Amino acid sequence: MNNDRIGARLRSALGHAFGAETVIAGEAGYDDARRVWNGAVDRHPAMVAFCRTSSEVAAAVLAAREVGVPLSVRGGGHQVAGLSVCDNGLTIDLSTMCAVSVDGGISHAGGGSLLRHVDTANAQAGVVVPAGVVSHTGLGGLALGGGFGWTFRNFGLTCDNIVGAEVVTADGRIVQAGEQDDADLLWALRGGGGNFGVVTRFDLGNHPLRDVLFGQAVFAVDDLPRGVEHYVRTMATIPDAMSSICITRLAPPIPGLPPEVVGRPVVMIDAVWSGDIDAGEEPMRRLVGDGKPLTTRITRMPYTAVQTMQDDLHPHGRGNYNKSRYLTTVDDTAIKALREAGNTVPGPHSQIEILRLGGAAGRIDPNATAFAHRDAAYILNIVGAWTDNIVADAHIAWVRDTYKAFDPVGSDAGYINFLDAEPDRAHSVYPEPTYARLREIKRRLDPDSVFRGNVPITV
Numbered sequence: 478m479n480n481d482r483i484g485a486r487l488r489s490a491l492g493h494a495f496g497a498e499t500v501i502a503g504e505a506g507y508d509d510a511r512r513v514w515n516g517a518v519d520r521h522p523a524m525v526a527f528c529r530t531s532s533e534v535a536a537a538v539l540a541a542r543e544v545g546v547p548l549s550v551r552g553g554g555h556q557v558a559g560l561s562v563c564d565n566g567l568t569i570d571l572s573t574m575c576a577v578s579v580d581g582g583i584s585h586a587g588g589g590s591l592l593r594h595v596d597t598a599n600a601q602a603g604v605v606v607p608a609g610v611v612s613h614t615g616l617g618g619l620a621l622g623g624g625f626g627w628t629f630r631n632f633g634l635t636c637d638n639i640v641g642a643e644v645v646t647a648d649g650r651i652v653q654a655g656e657q658d659d660a661d662l663l664w665a666l667r668g669g670g671g672n673f674g675v676v677t678r679f680d681l682g683n684h685p686l687r688d689v690l691f692g693q694a695v696f697a698v699d700d701l702p703r704g705v706e707h708y709v710r711t712m713a714t715i716p717d718a719m720s721s722i723c724i725t726r727l728a729p730p731i732p733g734l735p736p737e738v739v740g741r742p743v744v745m746i747d748a749v750w751s752g753d754i755d756a757g758e759e760p761m762r763r764l765v766g767d768g769k770p771l772t773t774r775i776t777r778m779p780y781t782a783v784q785t786m787q788d789d790l791h792p793h794g795r796g797n798y799n800k801s802r803y804l805t806t807v808d809d810t811a812i813k814a815l816r817e818a819g820n821t822v823p824g825p826h827s828q829i830e831i832l833r834l835g836g837a838a839g840r841i842d843p844n845a846t847a848f849a850h851r852d853a854a855y856i857l858n859i860v861g862a863w864t865d866n867i868v869a870d871a872h873i874a875w876v877r878d879t880y881k882a883f884d885p886v887g888s889d890a891g892y893i894n895f896l897d898a899e900p901d902r903a904h905s906v907y908p909e910p911t912y913a914r915l916r917e918i919k920r921r922l923d924p925d926s927v928f929r930g931n932v933p934i935t936v
């Protein structure tokens with residue numbers, strides 16, 4: 478069946494009473510409706526349905542099943558391989574379901590909220606929900622896969638803070654997940670990806686926080702070993718209130734950086750202290766002031782400011798390709814690989830990220846949530862990003878070569894939200910007991926595999 482016929486059949490299955498806006502192939506707005514964050518993605522759904530309520534989501538799920546076509550669910554559209562949009566099927570878009578309210582220690586967020594919706598509503602109440610570092614990212618995909626950001630070592634991952642949810646299941650029911658409702662489903666939503674239904678409302682535990690300390694250090698690539706060793710050594714003993722990232726890339730124009738360094742390979746440490754500000758000054762100085770960086774800065778700022786400071790570095794529309802894995806250690810081999818990658822980085826938007834894990838997120842029992850790799854020491858994320866498709870192959874080759882260079886210290890296991898389209902890695906994303914339990918829940922709630930998630934759980 479071609480897209481025209483599928484679109485017409487979906488319209489008929491939805492019926493006249495279906496109030497949500499729908500766009501099918503060939504209609505005005507179709508190309509905008511199928512777009513995702515990654516400009517290299519070019520999928521052609523038969524229909525995009527902009528659902529506004531859980532009942533509309535349920536009707537859309539049932540229509541896709543009736544017509545017998547693939548179904549995908551789009552929150553913020555940031556999954557790098559564009560898996561939230563399907564070819565020749567129905568894409569449920571949740572972008573209008575983005576209302577957020579704060580009720581004491583719980584923030585309720587619509588399933589299509591972006592992080593900026595959550596952060597803005599929380600800021601009014603002086604609280605935060607730990608999440609990612611770019612505010613145009615969707616809460617849905619991020620929270621269901623894990624959620625690392627500026628506060629995970631202090632307050633846990635985003636998924637650790639899901640305390641309840643409203644979910645539309647594969648048979649069109651609208652159910653609640655929670656410790657008192659369906660605790661197994663709640664467990665699965667904490668890291669199991671979009672495999673169990675459409676989350677139309679997240680209930681998220683929040684934490685009092687208004688201002689943070691932001692710190693940044695920049696080292697020239699010739700000093701990369703010193704900079705990275707300093708990062709590794711210092712983060713090993715720093716309090717949990719510090720979350721940080723070590724980035725190797727071509728230097729963007731940063732205040733205080735000598736102009737001759739801009740555009741040259743550098744290593745940057747970016748860090749946020751989310752505890753008591755006075756208590757954070759000494760550890761922040763230790764992390765970004767010591768080790769003889771080229772420049773260093775430490776600034777107090779509102780949490781919402783730190784959450785948006787990277788937005789323009791990762792805009793919609795560029796081509797992107799990522800590869801990611803956990804690292805057991807960052808030793809001389811890793812440093813050699815980083816230096817080589819830094820010296821061959823193919824463009825100003827590509828970068829290698831290393832995150833020191835642990836803290837509060839690392840202390841959670843690996844069986845307590847579907848996100849199970851609690852003892853991983855580091856995440857390696859290699860980001861290839863380009864504005865001109867002519868250089869796409871060079872970026873992709875650099876990402877793959879760099880990934881391989883980390884083989885001696887790299888695990889096959891990876892963080893689901895940084896993977897490309899890599900369904901074969903399901904068994905490394907989830908250790909065997911976790912996968913077995915996810916499978917049981919999948920068999921109960923979605924025996925026909927209507928929802929595929931980034932990394933599908935097979936029944």
Ligand code: FAD
Pocket residue numbers: 514549550551552553554555556557559560561562571588589608609610611614615616617618619620621622623624625626670671672674675676677791894895929930931
């Ligand atoms: P989408 O592409 O919309 O969805 C991805 C998948 O999630 C869908 O296929 C679907 O299976 C599922 N899904 C989404 N919403 C729902 C829902 N409501 N109900 C059911 N299933 C749903 N990750 C981090 O951990 N920390 C970061 O700091 C971070 N920063 C990022 C910055 C950028 C610029 C980008 C592109 C990605 C970043 N990521 C980060 C990765 C991010 O977590 C994933 O890309 C995630 O998939 C984004 O969620 P989304 O809703 O935008 O994705």
